[in-house]
Amino acid sequence: MAQGSVRIGISGWRYExxxxxxxxxxxxxxxxxAYASRMVSSIEINGSFYSLQDPASWREWHDETPDDFVFAxxxxxxxxxxxxxKEVRTPLANFFASGLFELKAKLGPILWQLPPMLPFLPERIxxxxxxxxxDTEAALALARQHDERVADRASLAIDRKRPLRHALEIRHPxxxxxxxxxxxxxxxxxxxVADTAGRxxxxxxLSADFVYLRLHGDAELYASxxxxxxLDRWAARIAAWREGRQVDDARLAAPGTRQRAGARDVFAYFDNDVKVHAPYDAAALMRRLGLASALQGPGRPVWPPGWQAPSVRKRAPGFAARRVVAKAAAETPE
Structure with missing residues (x-):
């Protein structure tokens, strides 16, 4: 049976x-x-949610990750x-001109997360x-319509025509x-598919040739x-989706309607970062799906093969524990 690819990862990576x-x-x-991208197979870039990034940053992210890595x-x-x-053609142009093309083959799906106060307005959607x-050719044509906000730092070249995928996260009933x-x-x-602890x-x-899964916390949003x-339950669902099947107990807005047949790629990201669960949950889910991860259990960091561990000055007792309960993550979860 044909199967789609599966990428499991984390949302963001810079958390104190x-x-x-x-x-x-x-x-x-x-x-x-560079370290995180060798523990999971994909990472969601969420700094782009808060502000336009520079082409140099996108280039750096491309160069620091493995050849087969993919970003959302x-x-x-x-x-x-x-x-x-509303009236977002120019902001979209600025976004695509800001450096996405620097990711080249590592540019994966683009996530659009709607706010909880925005209802379903069919014409606007x-x-x-x-x-x-x-595709990247159409994105480049749009990017060339950017305004002065990115005039002095636009990235307006593509390496080749590549398809683009889009996913929409909704938060209004x-x-x-x-x-x-x-x-x-x-x-x-x-x-x-957004698991938000019931919020x-x-x-x-299933509405496209891929599935985008965000796991924000099983019982407590961003924390649990x-x-x-x-994990067994989510692994079973991913296994079905990658084969083009739907699970029997799927929660559907349109039950009884026909869906596209065929295998689907699956992208899954853990966003429960507050208590450092995300990378370990990602690694555990990867193993359930037969995907390799060098990451061990919580609090047991490992160095990737070929990396030289630096000598570290011995810390005072209780230092690691203080790290865990340190202030909130630098990248606020959404």
């Missing part, structure tokens, strides 16, 4: 409480992405939360979908509507980890 717990003592901050990219909150998807470029799923399928946009809708309608039973 992770240092000395997930990241080994002695690892310098500028090497954290979170679209700007200026488009989704501030503009609420469809107008936004129609603006989204479906009005999206639990068959018309919304029909709209997604017509535009081949993936509906994000926002969790829907599993996933136990063996929960």
């Amino acid at each position: 409480p992770w240092r000395g717990v997930f990241y080994p003592e002695g690892l310098v901050q500028r090497r954290e992405l 990219v979170k679209g700007p909150k200026y488009i989704t939360h501030l503009r609420r998807l 469809e107008a936004f979908f129609e603006l989204l470029p479906r 009005s999206f639990v509507d068959p018309a919304f799923v029909q709209l997604l399928r017509r535009h081949r946009i993936a509906l994000v 926002w809708p969790l829907l599993e309608d 980890g996933y136990g063996p039973q929960a």
Whole structure:
């Protein structure tokens, strides 16, 4: 049976409480992405949600990760939360001109997360979908329409024509509507399967040739980890989706409707970073799906093969524990 590819990873990577717990003592901050990208197979870039990044940063992220690595990219909150998807052609152009093309083959799906206060407005949602470029050539044409905000730092070259995928995460109950799923399928946009500890809708309608899963916390948003039973359950769902099947107990907005047949790629990201669960849950889920990860149990950082562990000055007793309960993550979870 044909199967899609599976990528399991984390949302963001620069979190102060992770240092000395997930990241080994002695690892310098500028090497954290290089380290994390050797423990999981994909990472969600969420700095792009808060502000436009520079081409040099995108280039650096490309160069620091393994050749077969893939990033998901979170679209700007200026488009989704501030503009609420209205009159966003120029902000979209600025976003694509800001450096995404520097990722080349490592550019994976683009995540658009809607705010909880934005309801299902069919005409506005469809107008936004129609603006989204479906390959890098179309994205480049759009990027050339940027304004002065990125005029002195635009990246306007692609290495080749590549397909682009888009996923939409919803947080308003009005999206639990068959018309919304029909709209997604017509535009081949993936509906994000978002586990938010019951805070926002969790829907599993399949609407594209890939599935995008975000795991924000099993019982407590952004904070709680996933136990063996929960991980087994998500592994079984991913196994079905990659084969093109739907699970029997799927939570659907459009039950009884036809879905596209065929294998699907699956991208899954853990966003329960507050207590350093995310990387360990990702590694545990990877192992359940037969994917390799060098990461060991919580609080047991390992050095990737071929990396030289630096000599580390001995810390005072209780240092590691203080790391765990340090201030909130530098990248606020969303």
